[in-house]
Amino acid sequence: MFLIRIWKKDIQKQLRRKHFQQNQGLLLEQLLSADESASDNTKIFSLTELEKATNNFDPTRIIGRGGHGMVYKGILSDQRVVAIKKSKVTEKIEISQFINEVAVLSQINHRNIVKLFGCCLETEVPLLVYDFIPNDSLFGILNASSTSNFVLSWDDCLRIAAEAAGALYYLHSVASVSIFHRDVKSTNILLDGNCTAKVSDFGASRLVPIDQTHVVTNIQGTFGYLDPEYYHTGMLSEKSDVYSFGVVLIELLLRKEAIFTSDSGVKQNLSNYFLWEMREKPLADIVAAQVLEEATYEEVNAVAGLAETCLRLRGEERPTMKQVEMKLQEARSKRLRSSQVARTNEDTQVLLGGNRQVNLHMLGVQSGIVKTTNLPSLWNQNCYSLEQEFMESTTLPR
Numbered sequence: 519m520f521l522i523r524i525w526k527k528d529i530q531k532q533l534r535r536k537h538f539q540q541n542q543g544l545l546l547e548q549l550l551s552a553d554e555s556a557s558d559n560t561k562i563f564s565l566t567e568l569e570k571a572t573n574n575f576d577p578t579r580i581i582g583r584g585g586h587g588m589v590y591k592g593i594l595s596d597q598r599v600v601a602i603k604k605s606k607v608t609e610k611i612e613i614s615q616f617i618n619e620v621a622v623l624s625q626i627n628h629r630n631i632v633k634l635f636g637c638c639l640e641t642e643v644p645l646l647v648y649d650f651i652p653n654d655s656l657f658g659i660l661n662a663s664s665t666s667n668f669v670l671s672w673d674d675c676l677r678i679a680a681e682a683a684g685a686l687y688y689l690h691s692v693a694s695v696s697i698f699h700r701d702v703k704s705t706n707i708l709l710d711g712n713c714t715a716k717v718s719d720f721g722a723s724r725l726v727p728i729d730q731t732h733v734v735t736n737i738q739g740t741f742g743y744l745d746p747e748y749y750h751t752g753m754l755s756e757k758s759d760v761y762s763f764g765v766v767l768i769e770l771l772l773r774k775e776a777i778f779t780s781d782s783g784v785k786q787n788l789s790n791y792f793l794w795e796m797r798e799k800p801l802a803d804i805v806a807a808q809v810l811e812e813a814t815y816e817e818v819n820a821v822a823g824l825a826e827t828c829l830r831l832r833g834e835e836r837p838t839m840k841q842v843e844m845k846l847q848e849a850r851s852k853r854l855r856s857s858q859v860a861r862t863n864e865d866t867q868v869l870l871g872g873n874r875q876v877n878l879h880m881l882g883v884q885s886g887i888v889k890t891t892n893l894p895s896l897w898n899q900n901c902y903s904l905e906q907e908f909m910e911s912t913t914l915p916r
Contacts, residue, residue, distance in 0.1 A: 534640035541639035560624035561636035599650040630685035632718040657704035672812035680846035681715035687839035702762035742776025757833035764828025773806035
């Protein structure tokens with residue numbers, strides 16, 4: 519029995535070595551070693567390490583299932599908590615494309631994109647190791663039961679949408695190569711402990727040279743989010759991600775799933791439903807009650823209009839992700855400014871309601887007349903950082 523165990527271990531080692539070579543492990547090692555920043559942040563894990571981290575891929579460690587495979591929660595030897603994606607074997611992946619994808623993703627360092635720690639090439643289909651995001655996906659939170667304690671406010675929704683749009687713009691405008699996500703949906707927008715958006719799951723993504731606007735490829739994606747133009751022509755472009763993101767915006771407005779069941783029991787496509795209802799009814803009749811309570815009509819109208827342009831059938835008529843991000847940041851800026859004005863007015867009323875002599879002195883009031891000359895400068899001081907941040911985020915090089 520001892521000899522049999524040794525023989526089995528030797529067979530396993532040979533099989534893992536074979537998979538490593540077939541998955542072009544030596545090529546990936548060379549690519550990572552050639553880029554110091556990538557080699558410092560990205561590691562080629564052994565299967566033994568990942569088996570130990572997941573208790574031999576215990577089913578109780580599964581934290582997600584999808585069309586591309588399963589995701590396990592693991593704890594590495596250095597105590598880092600990770601998510602390990604184990605792809606399905608049913609569809610053979612292009613190894614050269616996978617290697618290129620890992621090499622590119624290892625260089626991405628964006629606060630709204632899930633960090634890739636590395637991969638394992640000792641299995642038939644390579645494993646990917648990502649940073650573990652503790653909270654649920656945007657989809658899970660939007661569609662949680664009414665008893666859930668975690669409810670996203672309209673402020674959160676605007677911020678998350680702007681963060682996700684910024685991440686997609688970053689992917690589309692990477693200097694050496696563009697990355698088309700190809701499966702943008704609310705389940706692939708994760709939320710960390712601070713409720714910050716993290717775009718995830720690059721299993722369907724395609725790398726495209728920066729001088730190309732599209733690539734002809736097999737149809738892949740999720741129904742309800744799939745770009746009709748891409749579906750009919752097979753031409754994938756950055757505008758395909760824009761269409762899918764438009765569906766996410768509708769989810770935030772209507773709080774319905776991309777494919778939902780109507781009151782009459784019929785399954786409906788959310789984008790078609792939204793576009794039809796917009797023509798027939800006022801927005802107030804189709805937007806979720808919570809959104810109407812917290813958002814102004816101007817904000818709802820702006821986001822709905824943006825979603826409508828993202829969902830146009832012709833890709834050339836849709837905005838770019840940069841333009842989408844700018845619109846969302848603009849809506850956030852207006853909301854923040856109006857809330858600051860409201861707080862200033864409330865504080866003024868409270869001060870005037872107390873000791874009038876002290877409050878008049880603090881506000882610069884003489885003989886019942888308010889001197890407003892200092893208020894604009896005070897306002898500029900309060901808003902400068904926000905406006906500066908907005909200007910910087912909207913003037914990034916294309």
